[in-house]
Amino acid sequence: MEVQTSQNTADKIKAVSLSLFARKGFEGTSLAEIASRVGIKKPSLYAHFKNKEDIFLAVIDKVMADYIAYFETVANKLVNRQAEEKLFILLKENTDYLRDEELGLIWKRMMLFPHETLKEKLKEKFLASEEKMTGTILAILKELKEDGIIQENTEEVLDAYYCLMDGTFEQVFYYPEIEHKRRLQHSWQVFWKGIKR
Amino acid sequence: MEVQTSQNTADKIKAVSLSLFARKGFEGTSLAEIASRVGIKKPSLYAHFKNKEDIFLAVIDKVMADYIAYFETVANKLVNRQAEEKLFILLKENTDYLRDEELGLIWKRMMLFPHETLKEKLKEKFLASEEKMTGTILAILKELKEDGIIQENTEEVLDAYYCLMDGTFEQVFYYPEIEHKRRLQHSWQVFWKGIKR
Protein backbone atom coordinates (compact mmCIF):
# COMPACT_ATOMS: atom_id res chain seq x y z
CA MET A 1 0.00 0.00 0.00
CA GLU A 2 1.36 3.38 -0.95
CA VAL A 3 0.20 6.95 -0.74
CA GLN A 4 -1.41 8.19 -3.91
CA THR A 5 0.61 11.29 -4.65
CA SER A 6 -0.51 11.91 -8.22
CA GLN A 7 -4.02 12.09 -9.60
CA ASN A 8 -5.23 10.66 -12.83
CA THR A 9 -6.74 13.01 -15.36
CA ALA A 10 -10.34 12.41 -14.36
CA ASP A 11 -9.58 13.29 -10.77
CA LYS A 12 -7.67 16.35 -11.86
CA ILE A 13 -10.67 17.43 -13.91
CA LYS A 14 -12.93 16.97 -10.94
CA ALA A 15 -10.64 18.92 -8.64
CA VAL A 16 -10.22 21.80 -11.06
CA SER A 17 -13.93 21.85 -11.82
CA LEU A 18 -14.85 21.90 -8.15
CA SER A 19 -12.78 25.01 -7.71
CA LEU A 20 -14.24 26.74 -10.75
CA PHE A 21 -17.86 25.72 -10.24
CA ALA A 22 -17.61 26.89 -6.64
CA ARG A 23 -16.30 30.31 -7.55
CA LYS A 24 -18.12 30.95 -10.82
CA GLY A 25 -21.13 28.67 -10.86
CA PHE A 26 -22.22 26.27 -13.54
CA GLU A 27 -22.80 28.68 -16.39
CA GLY A 28 -19.96 30.93 -15.33
CA THR A 29 -17.47 28.12 -15.80
CA SER A 30 -16.34 27.14 -19.29
CA LEU A 31 -14.95 23.85 -20.43
CA ALA A 32 -12.11 25.75 -22.04
CA GLU A 33 -10.97 27.03 -18.66
CA ILE A 34 -11.31 23.66 -17.02
CA ALA A 35 -9.23 22.03 -19.76
CA SER A 36 -6.65 24.77 -19.65
CA ARG A 37 -6.09 24.39 -15.91
CA VAL A 38 -5.90 20.64 -16.20
CA GLY A 39 -3.34 21.06 -18.94
CA ILE A 40 -5.22 19.40 -21.77
CA LYS A 41 -7.33 20.58 -24.70
CA LYS A 42 -11.04 21.12 -24.42
CA PRO A 43 -12.20 18.11 -26.49
CA SER A 44 -10.05 15.79 -24.40
CA LEU A 45 -12.48 16.29 -21.54
CA TYR A 46 -14.91 14.15 -23.47
CA ALA A 47 -12.63 11.16 -23.10
CA HIS A 48 -13.50 11.22 -19.38
CA PHE A 49 -16.99 12.67 -19.13
CA LYS A 50 -20.07 12.61 -21.30
CA ASN A 51 -20.60 16.35 -21.20
CA LYS A 52 -20.46 19.39 -18.96
CA GLU A 53 -23.40 18.35 -16.85
CA ASP A 54 -21.74 15.00 -16.28
CA ILE A 55 -18.65 16.73 -14.93
CA PHE A 56 -20.78 18.82 -12.63
CA LEU A 57 -22.65 15.83 -11.26
CA ALA A 58 -19.40 13.98 -10.68
CA VAL A 59 -18.11 16.95 -8.70
CA ILE A 60 -21.31 17.11 -6.67
CA ASP A 61 -21.17 13.41 -5.93
CA LYS A 62 -17.66 13.81 -4.60
CA VAL A 63 -18.63 16.81 -2.50
CA MET A 64 -21.56 14.93 -1.02
CA ALA A 65 -19.56 11.80 -0.33
CA ASP A 66 -16.79 13.80 1.33
CA TYR A 67 -19.28 15.67 3.45
CA ILE A 68 -21.00 12.53 4.61
CA ALA A 69 -17.66 10.91 5.36
CA TYR A 70 -16.64 13.94 7.38
CA PHE A 71 -19.91 13.84 9.24
CA GLU A 72 -19.18 10.25 10.18
CA THR A 73 -15.87 11.14 11.75
CA VAL A 74 -17.53 13.97 13.65
CA ALA A 75 -20.23 11.62 14.88
CA ASN A 76 -17.51 9.31 16.16
CA LYS A 77 -15.95 12.20 18.02
CA LEU A 78 -19.19 12.60 19.93
CA VAL A 79 -19.18 9.36 21.88
CA ASN A 80 -18.14 9.66 25.50
CA ARG A 81 -18.93 13.35 25.54
CA GLN A 82 -21.52 15.18 27.54
CA ALA A 83 -24.67 15.81 25.55
CA GLU A 84 -24.19 19.57 25.78
CA GLU A 85 -20.75 19.22 24.27
CA LYS A 86 -22.12 17.01 21.53
CA LEU A 87 -24.52 19.68 20.35
CA PHE A 88 -21.80 22.30 20.31
CA ILE A 89 -19.23 20.13 18.58
CA LEU A 90 -21.73 19.24 15.90
CA LEU A 91 -22.35 22.91 15.27
CA LYS A 92 -18.73 23.90 15.31
CA GLU A 93 -17.32 21.11 13.21
CA ASN A 94 -19.96 21.68 10.61
CA THR A 95 -18.99 25.28 10.05
CA ASP A 96 -15.31 24.47 10.32
CA TYR A 97 -15.63 22.03 7.48
CA LEU A 98 -17.66 24.33 5.30
CA ARG A 99 -15.26 27.15 5.99
CA ASP A 100 -13.00 25.55 3.42
CA GLU A 101 -13.76 28.12 0.78
CA GLU A 102 -14.43 25.96 -2.18
CA LEU A 103 -16.41 23.34 -0.36
CA GLY A 104 -18.54 25.88 1.42
CA LEU A 105 -19.12 27.91 -1.71
CA ILE A 106 -20.20 25.07 -3.90
CA TRP A 107 -22.37 23.70 -1.12
CA LYS A 108 -24.10 27.02 -0.73
CA ARG A 109 -24.49 27.47 -4.45
CA MET A 110 -26.06 24.08 -4.89
CA MET A 111 -28.49 24.56 -2.09
CA LEU A 112 -29.55 28.09 -2.84
CA PHE A 113 -29.23 28.43 -6.58
CA PRO A 114 -29.38 25.03 -8.15
CA HIS A 115 -28.99 25.07 -11.89
CA GLU A 116 -32.46 24.90 -13.38
CA THR A 117 -32.08 21.58 -15.21
CA LEU A 118 -30.27 19.94 -12.29
CA LYS A 119 -32.60 21.07 -9.55
CA GLU A 120 -34.30 17.76 -8.98
CA LYS A 121 -31.19 15.65 -9.16
CA LEU A 122 -29.60 17.87 -6.53
CA LYS A 123 -32.55 17.83 -4.15
CA GLU A 124 -32.44 14.05 -4.02
CA LYS A 125 -28.81 14.06 -3.06
CA PHE A 126 -29.43 16.43 -0.19
CA LEU A 127 -32.10 14.39 1.49
CA ALA A 128 -29.73 11.64 2.55
CA SER A 129 -27.29 13.89 4.38
CA GLU A 130 -30.04 15.98 5.93
CA GLU A 131 -31.87 13.00 7.35
CA LYS A 132 -28.68 11.69 8.84
CA MET A 133 -28.06 15.03 10.52
CA THR A 134 -31.55 15.28 11.95
CA GLY A 135 -31.32 11.76 13.35
CA THR A 136 -28.10 12.54 15.15
CA ILE A 137 -29.43 15.78 16.59
CA LEU A 138 -32.67 14.22 17.78
CA ALA A 139 -30.76 11.48 19.57
CA ILE A 140 -28.76 14.07 21.46
CA LEU A 141 -31.83 16.09 22.34
CA LYS A 142 -33.57 13.00 23.64
CA GLU A 143 -30.60 12.26 25.83
CA LEU A 144 -30.63 15.82 27.19
CA LYS A 145 -34.33 15.67 27.83
CA GLU A 146 -34.17 12.39 29.69
CA ASP A 147 -31.47 13.77 31.92
CA GLY A 148 -33.73 16.73 32.63
CA ILE A 149 -31.13 19.19 31.37
CA ILE A 150 -33.21 20.95 28.75
CA GLN A 151 -36.85 21.87 28.47
CA GLU A 152 -39.40 19.36 27.26
CA ASN A 153 -40.43 20.97 23.97
CA THR A 154 -38.15 19.10 21.59
CA GLU A 155 -39.64 20.58 18.44
CA GLU A 156 -38.94 24.10 19.62
CA VAL A 157 -35.38 23.21 20.49
CA LEU A 158 -34.79 21.44 17.19
CA ASP A 159 -36.12 24.37 15.17
CA ALA A 160 -33.98 26.78 17.13
CA TYR A 161 -30.92 24.60 16.70
CA TYR A 162 -31.36 24.43 12.96
CA CYS A 163 -31.79 28.18 12.83
CA LEU A 164 -28.60 28.54 14.81
CA MET A 165 -26.85 26.20 12.42
CA ASP A 166 -28.13 27.96 9.31
CA GLY A 167 -27.19 31.34 10.74
CA THR A 168 -23.65 30.34 11.60
CA PHE A 169 -23.35 28.62 8.24
CA GLU A 170 -24.33 31.77 6.43
CA GLN A 171 -21.98 33.89 8.48
CA VAL A 172 -19.04 31.72 7.55
CA PHE A 173 -19.02 33.61 4.29
CA TYR A 174 -19.30 37.13 5.60
CA TYR A 175 -16.80 37.21 8.37
CA PRO A 176 -13.16 36.28 8.87
CA GLU A 177 -12.49 33.24 11.00
CA ILE A 178 -11.72 35.09 14.23
CA GLU A 179 -14.85 37.18 14.12
CA HIS A 180 -16.93 34.20 13.14
CA LYS A 181 -15.61 32.26 16.10
CA ARG A 182 -16.73 35.01 18.45
CA ARG A 183 -20.17 35.18 16.85
CA LEU A 184 -20.54 31.43 17.04
CA GLN A 185 -19.58 31.43 20.71
CA HIS A 186 -22.04 34.19 21.56
CA SER A 187 -24.87 32.72 19.55
CA TRP A 188 -24.28 29.37 21.17
CA GLN A 189 -24.32 30.83 24.68
CA VAL A 190 -27.63 32.55 24.07
CA PHE A 191 -29.04 29.39 22.52
CA TRP A 192 -27.93 27.23 25.41
CA LYS A 193 -29.35 29.60 27.99
CA GLY A 194 -32.54 29.59 25.96
CA ILE A 195 -33.06 25.84 26.04
CA LYS A 196 -31.76 25.01 29.48
CA ARG A 197 -34.36 24.10 32.02
CA MET B 1 -52.64 63.00 -9.50
CA GLU B 2 -53.40 59.61 -10.98
CA VAL B 3 -52.26 56.07 -10.49
CA GLN B 4 -49.61 54.95 -12.94
CA THR B 5 -51.12 51.82 -14.41
CA SER B 6 -48.73 51.30 -17.33
CA GLN B 7 -44.96 51.19 -17.36
CA ASN B 8 -42.68 52.67 -19.95
CA THR B 9 -40.29 50.38 -21.74
CA ALA B 10 -37.33 51.08 -19.48
CA ASP B 11 -39.35 50.13 -16.41
CA LYS B 12 -40.62 47.04 -18.12
CA ILE B 13 -37.02 46.05 -18.92
CA LYS B 14 -36.05 46.54 -15.31
CA ALA B 15 -38.97 44.49 -14.03
CA VAL B 16 -38.36 41.64 -16.43
CA SER B 17 -34.63 41.71 -15.77
CA LEU B 18 -35.14 41.62 -12.00
CA SER B 19 -37.12 38.45 -12.37
CA LEU B 20 -34.59 36.80 -14.66
CA PHE B 21 -31.45 37.91 -12.84
CA ALA B 22 -32.99 36.68 -9.60
CA ARG B 23 -33.74 33.24 -10.93
CA LYS B 24 -30.82 32.71 -13.29
CA GLY B 25 -28.09 35.07 -12.21
CA PHE B 26 -26.17 37.56 -14.29
CA GLU B 27 -24.48 35.20 -16.72
CA GLY B 28 -27.44 32.87 -16.81
CA THR B 29 -29.66 35.61 -18.16
CA SER B 30 -29.44 36.58 -21.83
CA LEU B 31 -30.42 39.85 -23.40
CA ALA B 32 -32.40 37.88 -25.94
CA GLU B 33 -34.68 36.52 -23.24
CA ILE B 34 -35.08 39.89 -21.58
CA ALA B 35 -36.04 41.50 -24.88
CA SER B 36 -38.39 38.68 -25.76
CA ARG B 37 -40.29 39.00 -22.49
CA VAL B 38 -40.49 42.75 -22.81
CA GLY B 39 -41.83 42.31 -26.32
CA ILE B 40 -39.06 44.03 -28.25
CA LYS B 41 -35.99 42.92 -30.17
CA LYS B 42 -32.63 42.51 -28.54
CA PRO B 43 -30.88 45.56 -30.02
CA SER B 44 -33.74 47.81 -28.88
CA LEU B 45 -32.52 47.34 -25.33
CA TYR B 46 -29.61 49.57 -26.22
CA ALA B 47 -31.98 52.49 -26.72
CA HIS B 48 -32.56 52.41 -22.96
CA PHE B 49 -29.39 51.07 -21.43
CA LYS B 50 -25.71 51.25 -22.29
CA ASN B 51 -25.14 47.51 -22.02
CA LYS B 52 -26.02 44.44 -19.96
CA GLU B 53 -24.12 45.55 -16.91
CA ASP B 54 -25.97 48.85 -17.02
CA ILE B 55 -29.29 47.01 -16.90
CA PHE B 56 -28.10 44.95 -13.96
CA LEU B 57 -26.97 47.98 -12.00
CA ALA B 58 -30.27 49.73 -12.66
CA VAL B 59 -32.08 46.69 -11.29
CA ILE B 60 -29.87 46.58 -8.23
CA ASP B 61 -30.37 50.26 -7.56
CA LYS B 62 -34.09 49.76 -7.59
CA VAL B 63 -33.88 46.71 -5.33
CA MET B 64 -31.75 48.64 -2.84
CA ALA B 65 -33.95 51.70 -2.89
CA ASP B 66 -37.06 49.62 -2.39
CA TYR B 67 -35.50 47.72 0.47
CA ILE B 68 -34.38 50.87 2.25
CA ALA B 69 -37.81 52.41 1.75
CA TYR B 70 -39.40 49.32 3.22
CA PHE B 71 -37.06 49.41 6.16
CA GLU B 72 -38.16 52.98 6.85
CA THR B 73 -41.78 51.97 7.06
CA VAL B 74 -40.88 49.10 9.38
CA ALA B 75 -38.90 51.47 11.58
CA ASN B 76 -41.95 53.70 11.79
CA LYS B 77 -44.03 50.75 12.90
CA LEU B 78 -41.71 50.31 15.86
CA VAL B 79 -42.48 53.52 17.74
CA ASN B 80 -44.80 53.12 20.71
CA ARG B 81 -44.07 49.44 20.96
CA GLN B 82 -42.43 47.54 23.76
CA ALA B 83 -38.77 46.96 23.12
CA GLU B 84 -39.27 43.20 23.05
CA GLU B 85 -41.87 43.57 20.35
CA LYS B 86 -39.58 45.86 18.41
CA LEU B 87 -36.91 43.20 18.18
CA PHE B 88 -39.38 40.61 17.02
CA ILE B 89 -41.12 42.82 14.49
CA LEU B 90 -37.79 43.78 13.00
CA LEU B 91 -36.95 40.13 12.57
CA LYS B 92 -40.31 39.14 11.19
CA GLU B 93 -40.85 41.99 8.79
CA ASN B 94 -37.40 41.51 7.37
CA THR B 95 -38.06 37.93 6.40
CA ASP B 96 -41.59 38.71 5.26
CA TYR B 97 -40.23 41.22 2.80
CA LEU B 98 -37.51 38.98 1.51
CA ARG B 99 -39.96 36.13 1.19
CA ASP B 100 -41.10 37.74 -2.02
CA GLU B 101 -39.30 35.24 -4.16
CA GLU B 102 -37.63 37.46 -6.66
CA LEU B 103 -36.57 40.11 -4.20
CA GLY B 104 -35.20 37.59 -1.75
CA LEU B 105 -33.42 35.64 -4.44
CA ILE B 106 -31.66 38.55 -6.04
CA TRP B 107 -30.75 39.92 -2.65
CA LYS B 108 -29.20 36.63 -1.66
CA ARG B 109 -27.44 36.26 -4.95
CA MET B 110 -25.91 39.69 -4.73
CA MET B 111 -24.68 39.15 -1.22
CA LEU B 112 -23.34 35.67 -1.63
CA PHE B 113 -22.20 35.45 -5.21
CA PRO B 114 -21.64 38.93 -6.56
CA HIS B 115 -20.64 38.95 -10.19
CA GLU B 116 -16.85 39.25 -10.29
CA THR B 117 -16.59 42.59 -12.08
CA LEU B 118 -19.41 44.12 -10.01
CA LYS B 119 -18.21 42.96 -6.62
CA GLU B 120 -16.93 46.29 -5.41
CA LYS B 121 -19.82 48.34 -6.68
CA LEU B 122 -22.20 46.02 -4.85
CA LYS B 123 -20.32 46.02 -1.57
CA GLU B 124 -20.59 49.79 -1.37
CA LYS B 125 -24.32 49.67 -1.81
CA PHE B 126 -24.73 47.21 1.01
CA LEU B 127 -22.89 49.17 3.64
CA ALA B 128 -25.54 51.86 3.88
CA SER B 129 -28.42 49.53 4.58
CA GLU B 130 -26.41 47.36 6.96
CA GLU B 131 -25.29 50.28 9.09
CA LYS B 132 -28.83 51.52 9.33
CA MET B 133 -29.96 48.13 10.54
CA THR B 134 -27.25 47.83 13.18
CA GLY B 135 -28.02 51.30 14.46
CA THR B 136 -31.68 50.47 14.91
CA ILE B 137 -30.96 47.20 16.65
CA LEU B 138 -28.43 48.70 19.02
CA ALA B 139 -30.88 51.42 20.05
CA ILE B 140 -33.44 48.77 20.95
CA LEU B 141 -30.91 46.71 22.90
CA LYS B 142 -29.81 49.77 24.83
CA GLU B 143 -33.41 50.44 25.75
CA LEU B 144 -33.88 46.87 26.93
CA LYS B 145 -30.70 46.98 28.94
CA GLU B 146 -31.56 50.24 30.69
CA ASP B 147 -34.89 48.78 31.67
CA GLY B 148 -33.07 45.81 33.12
CA ILE B 149 -34.96 43.39 30.91
CA ILE B 150 -32.03 41.70 29.25
CA GLN B 151 -28.57 40.78 30.35
CA GLU B 152 -25.75 43.27 30.27
CA ASN B 153 -23.58 41.75 27.58
CA THR B 154 -24.80 43.70 24.56
CA GLU B 155 -22.20 42.28 22.19
CA GLU B 156 -23.26 38.75 22.91
CA VAL B 157 -26.90 39.62 22.40
CA LEU B 158 -26.20 41.48 19.18
CA ASP B 159 -24.18 38.61 17.75
CA ALA B 160 -26.89 36.14 18.65
CA TYR B 161 -29.57 38.35 17.15
CA TYR B 162 -27.73 38.61 13.87
CA CYS B 163 -27.27 34.87 13.81
CA LEU B 164 -30.96 34.47 14.42
CA MET B 165 -31.69 36.89 11.60
CA ASP B 166 -29.30 35.21 9.17
CA GLY B 167 -30.70 31.81 10.04
CA THR B 168 -34.31 32.79 9.51
CA PHE B 169 -33.31 34.63 6.35
CA GLU B 170 -31.69 31.51 4.98
CA GLN B 171 -34.63 29.35 5.90
CA VAL B 172 -37.02 31.55 3.98
CA PHE B 173 -35.78 29.76 0.91
CA TYR B 174 -36.00 26.21 2.13
CA TYR B 175 -39.39 26.04 3.73
CA PRO B 176 -42.95 26.96 2.81
CA GLU B 177 -44.39 29.95 4.60
CA ILE B 178 -46.33 28.04 7.24
CA GLU B 179 -43.38 25.92 8.29
CA HIS B 180 -41.08 28.90 8.26
CA LYS B 181 -43.44 30.79 10.53
CA ARG B 182 -43.30 27.96 13.08
CA ARG B 183 -39.53 27.82 12.91
CA LEU B 184 -39.26 31.55 13.31
CA GLN B 185 -41.54 31.47 16.32
CA HIS B 186 -39.58 28.68 18.00
CA SER B 187 -36.21 30.20 17.26
CA TRP B 188 -37.39 33.50 18.62
CA GLN B 189 -38.69 31.93 21.83
CA VAL B 190 -35.37 30.24 22.49
CA PHE B 191 -33.50 33.43 21.67
CA TRP B 192 -35.63 35.52 23.97
CA LYS B 193 -35.30 33.07 26.84
CA GLY B 194 -31.58 33.12 26.19
CA ILE B 195 -31.13 36.86 26.54
CA LYS B 196 -33.64 37.59 29.30
CA ARG B 197 -32.20 38.44 32.66
Add this chain to the structure above:
DNA sequence: CATCACCTTCCTAACGGTCGTTAGTCAACT
Protein backbone atom coordinates in the same frame (compact mmCIF):
# COMPACT_ATOMS: atom_id res chain seq x y z
C1' DC C 1 -49.61 76.80 -40.96
C1' DA C 2 -45.98 74.32 -43.20
C1' DT C 3 -41.41 72.83 -43.19
C1' DC C 4 -37.33 71.23 -41.36
C1' DA C 5 -34.01 69.25 -38.22
C1' DC C 6 -33.68 66.50 -34.35
C1' DC C 7 -34.41 62.93 -30.97
C1' DT C 8 -36.38 58.75 -29.43
C1' DT C 9 -37.52 54.10 -30.09
C1' DC C 10 -38.00 50.51 -32.59
C1' DC C 11 -36.35 47.49 -36.42
C1' DT C 12 -33.19 44.13 -39.57
C1' DA C 13 -28.72 42.56 -40.45
C1' DA C 14 -24.63 41.35 -39.10
C1' DC C 15 -20.25 41.38 -36.41
C1' DG C 16 -16.57 38.85 -33.77
C1' DG C 17 -16.30 35.91 -30.13
C1' DT C 18 -17.23 32.05 -27.13
C1' DC C 19 -19.97 28.31 -25.98
C1' DG C 20 -20.59 23.04 -25.67
C1' DT C 21 -20.00 19.39 -28.66
C1' DT C 22 -18.61 16.04 -32.50
C1' DA C 23 -15.68 13.85 -36.04
C1' DG C 24 -11.65 11.96 -37.21
C1' DT C 25 -6.80 10.91 -36.31
C1' DC C 26 -2.81 9.19 -34.01
C1' DA C 27 0.39 7.44 -30.53
C1' DA C 28 0.92 4.64 -26.47
C1' DC C 29 -0.17 1.03 -23.65
C1' DT C 30 -2.59 -3.55 -22.52
Add this chain to the structure above:
DNA sequence: AGTTGACTAACGACCGTTAGGAAGGTGATG
Protein backbone atom coordinates in the same frame (compact mmCIF):
# COMPACT_ATOMS: atom_id res chain seq x y z
C1' DA D 1 -5.55 -6.04 -31.98
C1' DG D 2 -8.07 -3.24 -29.23
C1' DT D 3 -8.60 0.32 -25.94
C1' DT D 4 -7.44 4.62 -23.92
C1' DG D 5 -6.48 9.36 -23.98
C1' DA D 6 -4.75 12.85 -26.17
C1' DC D 7 -4.85 15.90 -30.38
C1' DT D 8 -6.57 19.25 -34.51
C1' DA D 9 -10.33 20.98 -36.93
C1' DA D 10 -14.59 22.41 -37.18
C1' DC D 11 -19.62 22.49 -36.24
C1' DG D 12 -23.96 25.17 -35.14
C1' DA D 13 -25.84 27.85 -31.62
C1' DC D 14 -25.84 31.59 -28.94
C1' DC D 15 -23.57 35.55 -26.75
C1' DG D 16 -23.28 40.82 -26.19
C1' DT D 17 -22.80 44.44 -29.20
C1' DT D 18 -22.82 47.73 -33.28
C1' DA D 19 -24.32 49.77 -37.73
C1' DG D 20 -27.70 51.74 -40.22
C1' DG D 21 -32.23 52.88 -41.16
C1' DA D 22 -37.50 53.53 -40.69
C1' DA D 23 -41.26 55.65 -38.16
C1' DG D 24 -43.12 58.84 -35.08
C1' DG D 25 -43.12 62.85 -32.12
C1' DT D 26 -41.28 67.51 -30.73
C1' DG D 27 -40.06 72.02 -31.23
C1' DA D 28 -38.06 75.76 -33.63
C1' DT D 29 -38.06 78.54 -37.89
C1' DG D 30 -39.85 80.49 -42.07
